[in-house]
Amino acid sequence: MPPLTRLDENLTRVRDRIGRSEAASGRAAGSVTLIAVTKRTPAEFAAHLAGIGQLDLGENYPQELWTKAAELAGLPGIRWHAIGHLQTNKLKKTLPLVTMIHAVDSLKLLAEIAAGMASANRLERVCLQVNMSGEASKHGWSAETIRADADRIREIIARSGVPVTGLMTMAALGTDAETARPAFAALRELRDRLTQETGLKLTDLSMGMSGDFEAAIAEGATHVRVGSLLFEGMNPS
Numbered sequence: 001m002p003p004l005t006r007l008d009e010n011l012t013r014v015r016d017r018i019g020r021s022e023a024a025s026g027r028a029a030g031s032v033t034l035i036a037v038t039k040r041t042p043a044e045f046a047a048h049l050a051g052i053g054q055l056d057l058g059e060n061y062p063q064e065l066w067t068k069a070a071e072l073a074g075l076p077g078i079r080w081h082a083i084g085h086l087q088t089n090k091l092k093k094t095l096p097l098v099t100m101i102h103a104v105d106s107l108k109l110l111a112e113i114a115a116g117m118a119s120a121n122r123l124e125r126v127c128l129q130v131n132m133s134g135e136a137s138k139h140g141w142s143a144e145t146i147r148a149d150a151d152r153i154r155e156i157i158a159r160s161g162v163p164v165t166g167l168m169t170m171a172a173l174g175t176d177a178e179t180a181r182p183a184f185a186a187l188r189e190l191r192d193r194l195t196q197e198t199g200l201k202l203t204d205l206s207m208g209m210s211g212d213f214e215a216a217i218a219e220g221a222t223h224v225r226v227g228s229l230l231f232e233g234m235n236p237s
């Protein structure tokens with residue numbers, strides 16, 4: 001079987017599972033955005049996905065995002081998502097390319113994005129990363145420190161118009177869908193609480209990957225970031 005046929009099938013299967021999860025949790029069809037995480041796969045896979053209507057594509061590493069965005073610049077409608085840790089020195093080249101930044105993990109990075117808004121022509125959504133598992137290897141605020149920084153976050157938004165629309169988290173290493181679920185619920189509760197305390201409109205919850213996206217949707221995910229499941233059984237050509 002040619003590899004791209006397998007990609008079509010994998011995508012259909014993931015979309016079906018998302019649809020079933022939306023229905024099971026009483027959410028409208030299409031309320032969850034699938035971001036196809038194309039990191040470490042050939043640009044032709046991303047191009048193929050875009051060609052069959054999977055236009056939301058995620059990359060973890062800025063250089064890879066820059067290269068693919070340049071290679072696929074001729075394809076209309078692609079929305080690039082920066083999903084990984086962003087160093088501030090990578091921001092200048094990244095900002096003009098991306099529709100959504102998922103993992104803003106410090107006031108410093110948020111302020112740098114705010115300062116670069118003039119070049120962020122496509123930027124629609126920004127999520128603040130919260131480390132719900134407490135693992136030292138993960139970036140982001142804790143549930144406590146983000147509440148402590150809320151006034152400064154609000155001030156940066158008010159001054160710059162940086163479109164902060166929600167929160168993002170990653171499940172702890174080694175968790176599966178069921179063990180990850182409490183962290184997803186906790187992120188939703190934190191989002192609700194921050195909304196109440198700050199008046200910020202935090203509608204987005206970017207959470208859920210290949211191993212746990214259904215649990216994340218059950219807990220209110222609006223954006224799921226799925227990579228390995230889409231490329232299962234595919235040999236890069």
Ligand SMILES: *Cc1c(COP(=O)(O)O)cnc(C)c1O
Pocket residue numbers: 037039060083084170209210211225226227228229
């Ligand atoms: C790689 C990655 C994903 C996708 O993970 P899979 O388990 O391959 O689906 C999602 N989010 C982030 C931040 C990632 O780095």
